[in-house]
Amino acid sequence: MLKGLVHQVKIIWTQIVSLWLVFLHLFHKADTVEYPEVKPHTFPRWRGRIILTRDPDGEERCVACNLCAVACPVDCIALQKTEDEDGRWYPEFFRINFSRCIMCGFCEEACPTHAIQLTPDFEMAEYVRQDMVWEKEHMLIDGTGKYHDYNFYRVAGKAIGGKDKGEARNELPPTDRRSLLP
Amino acid sequence: MFSLQVGSLLNVALILGTVLVSAALLIWVERRFLGFFNDRLGPNRVGPFGILQSVADVIKLITKEDWTPPFADKLTFVVAPIIIPIVMLLSFAMIPFAPDVGIIDMNIGLLFVMAMAGLASYSAMLGGLASNNKFSLLGGLRAAGQMISYEVFMGISILGVVILSDSFSLRGIVEAQADGWYVIPQFIGFIVFMVAALAESHRWPFDLPEGEAEIISGFNTEYSGMKFGLFFVGEYIGMLLMACLIPVLFFGGWHAPFGLGFGNPIVSGLFWMAVKVGAFVIFFILVRAALARPRYDQLMSYGWLVMLPLSLINLLITGAIVLSQGS
């Protein structure tokens, strides 16, 4: 009997405490912002609109390896590889269907050349669904995005115009395996 | 006819208009305060401070398709949402807002309000039954059980007030509180009445008839457009009614606290009544923001095993004291 009474009093006391604590929130500052007038602060690593970046030399970073398209869980990326006369790979077209994209950032993690990157911009609503499909020219920017001095071809062994085999950074000249000379 | 006295046409028009406008405004007030309690801002776009939000809501509800499901029981489906606003508005006829401000002063005013509260439960029940939908039926069943149970304690908890004031008339009860509010001698009655009032107007945390997480929206699952709007408005008028009844029964109605009355007794009375009603409206919103919904068996056992004995003990003690003092 007494134990039950104490239990009841405890129950009522906890309710009163929660009422009081919630009442105090009346005098707190709101955590939300008035969106269209005040933009919320988004951090540099915020996962928003997808861009394609260029390397420090101003060339396209994307080498059309298709890893992003494979990693994409909703299959919204479509691209096709082509080569220029120097042997550099680049995408012939690069298409992202943003009506499917879930901004998961897996493509950015999969990319070996830091070409595809997510930005803190999220205002991408369109009135026409077709406008949600973005092509390479819509996404390609002139800068390097988040990684300023990375250039895939400078560290990769592939020979392109102006850089032969063995000329990349931290790369030894090619060895002649048939020779015994040191 | 147009003078300011109980039952004059001016009074009727003013009270009806004020109640309807403030019930509509209450939707905005509630959402705004819920926002503040949740560290949000709440609706603040339509009009200054978002005060016209209710207008926008009404326009939206009216322009929606007024749909009756083909499997529903047509007559009952249409009648159900009409009951609750009518019944709640009828109850306002009994509320004394200030000296000479009120619609009727009936000698069974309190019983009339109780009767109307009892009829209000039909709205949820018939709505749930007529929708011919499992979830609606469950909501209707819950509403019926909850409202019948809590009506009992509501009735018993106000009997202490009736004993003290020797009157069923709400105006008489307020006048009897001129030299001391009943919240002090009737504190248990006040607590029981407030819990029962929350359950009776099925507001949070006792919104089990609508329990979204379990039964979609309960008895009004199949309702849309203005039929749903009637349920909605009826619920808010009910909340306003409960927020008016508590000051009238326990907090001295229009009497000013600590002798803070000023000037014209009607103006002062209206002011203090409005302050008290507003305080209880905000308290109801606070309860909605703070407390979690109980399980249905907890609700029932709490009612019958805690509230009923409490209210009976309160009634017994009040009666004993009044008897021993009276003769």
Next chain:
Amino acid sequence: MSVLFYGNAIIAILATLMVITRTNIVHALLYFIVSLLAIAVIFYTLGAPFAAALEVIVYAGAIMVMFLFVVMMLNLGQVTEDQEKAWLVPSIWVGPTILAIPLLAEVLYAINVQQEEMAHTVVGAKEVGAALFGPYVLAVELASMLLLAGLVGAYHLARK
């Protein structure tokens, strides 16, 4: 006052007729509630406001809700409606009608003979209470014993 009385009496009678003839039980209950409300207003016009309020609170507000509660649990559909329709044939009505005719005759006689104004002493809550706990205290105690027996029985049935 008498216009109010006769108007409500007609509403009550019509609603009760509808209660009997409805095959859909929910509609019948709706008409029953209307009938009870009309009778409550009649009580009020006859000077018994307390009885009127109790009529609404107890009958319309609680007992009918219980009826509706049971109806909700029973899952009545088109089948029961057809059954009701099959039962409601004129041959069933004959017996009750014959029994009701003397009642109607008595009421008509009473109305025709008693032409003087209806008694108008207002019986408020206080008078009802005084009567219940004064001359009729034995009846109240008997009724409470009966209710207690019902309560114990319900508790016993619901224990399992």
